[in-house]
Amino acid sequence: MAGETTARRGAPPALRPGPAARVLPLVPALFLLLAFFAGPVLWTVWASFTDAALTGAAAARTDFVGLRNFERLLTDPDVLDATVLTAVFLVGSGVLGQTALGLLLALLMQGRRGWVRGAVGGVVVAAWVLPEVVAGFVWAAFLEREGTLNLLLQAAGAAPQSWLTSLPILAVVLANVWKGTAFSMMAYSAALAEVPVDLKEAARVDGAGPLRVVWHVVLPLLRRTVAATLLLVTLQTVQVFTLIFVMTGGGPGGRSTTLPLLMYREALGFGDIGYGTAVGLALLVVAGLFSAVHLRTLRPEEVR
Amino acid sequence: MRRAPAALALLLAAVPAAAGCEGSGRDPGTVKIVYQDFGAFRAADPLFRRVKEEFEAANEGVTVELHPIEAPAEDYQTQVNLMNRSPADAPDIIYEDSFTINQDVDAGYLHPLDEYWADWEDAEFYSEQADAAVTALDGKRYGVMLGTDTRGLWYNSRLLEEAGVETPWRPEDWDAVLDTARELEAELGDGVVPLNVYAGTPAGEVSSMQGFQMLLAGTGDALFDEEEQKWVTGAQGFTDALEFIGTVYGEGLALDQRDALNANVATLNNDERIPDGEIAISLDGSWVTQSWIESGNRPWPEWEEEMAFAPMPTREGQEPGAASMSGGWTLAMGAHTADPGLAWRVMAHALSRENALEFAVEGAQIPVRSDVADSEEYRERSSIVPEAVELVGVTAFRPAYGDYPRISLAIQEATEQVVLGEATPEEAAAAYDAEVAGIVGPDAVTGG
């Protein structure tokens, strides 16, 4: 890709379209991004320093409150709980679940017959294509007390559980693994297809078993894909709202309230927009840091 | 480069065009009504449809715009607040829970009604009690009560008789309620839940009001000290109420935890479990019969023979002997209304004797208009039981302050911990006290 992009610079400047023609096409995208993206982000920053509210006296007159929302953020036990739950959700479903399972699937499917790849890949991708609300309902049913998982557990002699109330965070982690693994799987499959066959053959001729070939030859070559995919998965996972909202509503007792759900509850449920946007801003900052790391992993010359 | 600017112009034009064709500007000839239409509660929708039809037919050029919102009470509140924030979008008439009036007055969302009320010939049918509930702290009137309710113990006489409990059943104190539940458990076995008391966070306000506060009201303690204007902590009654819940769930007299901790437990109970004879006693609202009448979600004509209502006794049977909590739906006027006179006329139409009667019947409400409550027609058609109506004399209301929703959540959390056995009633009460101090600030708390 780097090679192709540099070749493009070779066009003689005189023949290229003028400055207006170069910039004007950017305008629609710029307009949409500024109006609907940059504007709200700035507004979030502003509102997080105020006591803006949906009702009560603060709704009639909004005042600046300085750092009060952020002080509260740091001392609020609910924020701490939500942060821990968000981390559990992220590591459980994003890192351990989707990435590991996606990589495993991609490795296992490598070199299998077409119909095997099609069948397994199709099933995994189907979960990914299903709308989030549907995935939420499907998993709520799957984990119901009378649901399929308990049916299987009982058949295996284990005690049935009411997963949505007893272990809500595990329930939403499982659902998110199911929903999101296809994304990682597709990324790794594409990257694996580009690993030169010769390298693996050479290692094999040297007597390395399949696991060692994967560990010493394939994985090092995938490092950058893993890093990039992991970051994208991270960014997607920290903002998951619908799946959790539909399955547990953040409950019971806040035991599956991740930061996006906490933000919703504070800003819209309790109408405390100032504090809710402060929570949102915290989420933005965390995601922004991840996003910045993501940029770093792409070598600058590749982003023209 | 002719095409790109054209595309841009199209894009730019789309935004205001969208605002013009689908957003709503303030049209003086249009009256916008927002109301909840959700779950088992469906009476508001036919009421306002009727109002729209009749009022538009009688008043050429006036449009009554209906905005039913399909969401549970908390989300409905949020949606209405969001609408109220925007002068262009705000409703003219709001179907409003009486306890949110103060907050909304503070926010400047509501229009005072005194001048219209003074000239309204039907005003005489409203009691002083109903007036107090719609008068804000600034002394002005901001709403008109549409209907009210009480809460108490619904019991299945057939099941009680099967277990050898004498009917009509009139428990005198909490122990009598528990003893009956234990008897039912022993006699009827696993197929029947002896006593349903709502608890936990999933059911939301239902747990807080139909569950916990019904018990607290019977202890003589309160959530809010009106004299000191402070929130109460450390009250013995609070712990006692949690103790009751702990006993009911701990002894297996209540719904299975997993069924109780379900957001739709109330709908499931009244639409399914009770008609199916799976619950013997349920602490719930006076309105639950609306599920069982002909137009309800689960028509059940036999309910009149099977179901009966007993007041929830106070802790030791102390005066006044029974406890109840009441809410009430009102109609309020939005502050941004373009033509308050017109909005009032629509409101008055919705509040008319005929409409109030239909609403009371369909929603199993206790009517506020005395001419409806006293009418033969109401007594004949209504599914409400007289025992529930009598509780109007002892009933209590929720604290109508902005912090209440958070306080209510803290209550739900306390009940949930007790249900799950994660905390003793004392521990849960202590955690609640700490939470309250955190919510309203240590200065706004008394007791402890």
Place this chain on the structure above:
Amino acid sequence: MTTAPRPSPAAPRRRRVRSVAAPRRAAAAAVVHLLLAGLALAFALPALWLLLAAFDARASARVRLPEAFTLDNFAAVATRDVLFLPIWNSLFICGGAAVVTVAASVLAAYPLSRFGLRFGRPFLYTVLFATGLPLTAIMVPVYSLFVQFGLVDSRWATMLFLAAASLPFGIWLTKNFLDGIPVELEEAAWVDGASARQSLLRLVVPLAAPGLAVVGVFTLVVTWGNFFVPFLLLRSAERIPAAVRIYTFFGQYGQVSYGELAAYSLLYALPVVVLYLVAARSLGGAFNFGGAMKG
């Protein structure tokens, strides 16, 4: 990133593998197939419930073959208010968002890919950074913005917002696709006196069509499932899309009618699943957009 069809490495490798150590490899292959079957089953089970319950007259939360096969569940939900109108709204909002995203993306990506714009790099950095910002976190201000401009409950504005939210990824993906198209053809056209618009429309867009289709399909699939945005920005029953309708319709009765819920879910998911299958089949490797993941 390149969009050229990847060579399928499967066939030649399998041949070579067998010649090295056939018996051990066969055992390993059996283990791998067993593992794959297990994983596929685990992934299929929850979805299987959806398929079976939809046709079951007495559906429960469990996977089982329908005791009594029926189409009643579909008939029950196939009404104007419950199904058709919301699906039409979904098509309008999400389809529109996809079209706007593709159009704005290709317009923006073309100069970024072809001309060495001074601000091109910071712009792309910003765009890439924006792909990572959680949409959820800015919905409260977005709502306020909509209120401010009287756009609440407007399908048009919701559609444009969803398009804006899809744009960062759309621009990034499109630019990568355009980078993969040799510039020489356009240079020749420029020499012949063609304008940028002409070369874009007549040369680049047709060549990039598979890539643009990927952007469009991707946007449609993602916005089709988006619940939070229309849930907040749209209000009246006449305008809400299926993602919100299914929630309000089934959320309030405690998912009692599992059969109807499953039937509705199937009908609602069907358009995007079909679209995805068609796109994946006809676009082949391009749809893995694996290259974009590498950065």
